[in-house]
Amino acid sequence: MSTAPLAKTPGLLEITLATLVKDFRLEWRSKDALNSMLFFALLVIVIFSFAFDPTAEESRRIAGGLIWVGVLFAAVVALNQTWARELRNQVLDAYRVSPAPAMSLFIAKAVGNFIFVTLLEIPMALLFVVFYNLRSIGPVYELVIVAVLATWALVVNGTFFAALSIRTRAREIMLPLILFPISIPALLAMVDATTTILTGESSPMGWIRLLAGYDIVFTTVCLMLFETVLNAE
């Protein structure tokens, strides 16, 4: 037997960072999520721009809804990929038999998805400005706050429910079926907050508070339940 044990239980932050770096490396090499997400988002914008021909004023009223619906649909592609790469070669089993904390895996996946979806939102927002001649009347920094809270709301639930559906046969269909209904309060808040800021009609603070509350509640619940979901067989 070994005189001194080589292995030890690693720290939460250490594994979170290692998993995040590993996921970025995998994505950089495969480009599975980013390519499909960007292509999908571009299609949505182009189709919407053909379907509507709004004035600048109308653009401000509808852009919030269009952007977030586009982001939601495109994000599902990335969210499905998150766990698909862990299922290939059953790599998830290697994580599950290790002493690494389950929470690290969830945080790394959620943060990774947050970064991927943010990378999607930047060109998407720029394209909306060009295609819809969009100018915000309210302060832009408020749009940034809404974008951060809204993106986290989508990815934290998306990451969790994607993990929940990995053992189902039709997991790619299952994720939107579970995610979309539960995201309705967040979607309502992000669309209304964005529209309120773009049109400058009133304060978006009520919607921002709702988004922040939604984020806190669902992040806590997802963190508490993830280990059970990960080990459910």
Next chain:
Amino acid sequence: MIPSKDSEQTAGDQPAVSVYELVRHFGRFAALRGITSDFAAGKLYVVLGDNGAGKSTLLRIIAGLLPATGGEVRVLGAKDLRSAATRVGYMGHAPLVYDELDAMENLRYFAGLYGIHDDALCATAIARVGLDPMLKRRVGQYSQGMRQRISLARAVIHDPELLMLDEPFSNVDVGSAREMAKLLGHMRDEGKTVFVVTHQASILAPVADEAVLLADGLMVARERGMPEWMTQPHPAEALVARAHQEARR
């Protein structure tokens, strides 16, 4: 219960693995139907049986990957299998490594899961299974045999006391499989407990301590060394034939 024919275990010795009335159902299908046995530490066990006998299920339960429907498991004295995770290694039927990473990148990540940050150790583990640690090729471009070897390196990177391998020789050429078997024998000699589920028992014959035969979710035989039924294409049938022969005598 199938009593072990091994009488070397003293009262003070703690078995590496104890299972008691272990049951596992998948829906209405009973994969394990009440297995009770103690497995002493420092031995190499070859787990045999036809497809669907319950071999992989037994291994996955011991590894903590699958909860038992009923019964009890103790691994290295621990009832809470998570608490023994640093001392257990598992190699699944699939390679359990990332195709997009090279061998060194894979091992570096998996070693990190055990709190190990030592490139030299990763390189040694890769070299030990007969691969080149400097090879920059992604694992997805490896042959099946090379994948099995990197999977073995991943399973032993943290120097586990208990090692469980599910079909480690599938798609591996005979020469490489013998090398892997020799490596497992060395690990046993170092005091590790090794469980190997396989259909190619003859490869392990030189190093096996005990053969365990499962059939229909039950442990139907357990014998020391290398009994003749172990290397038969259908060990359960060979065992039944032997029982008939003994009865006739």
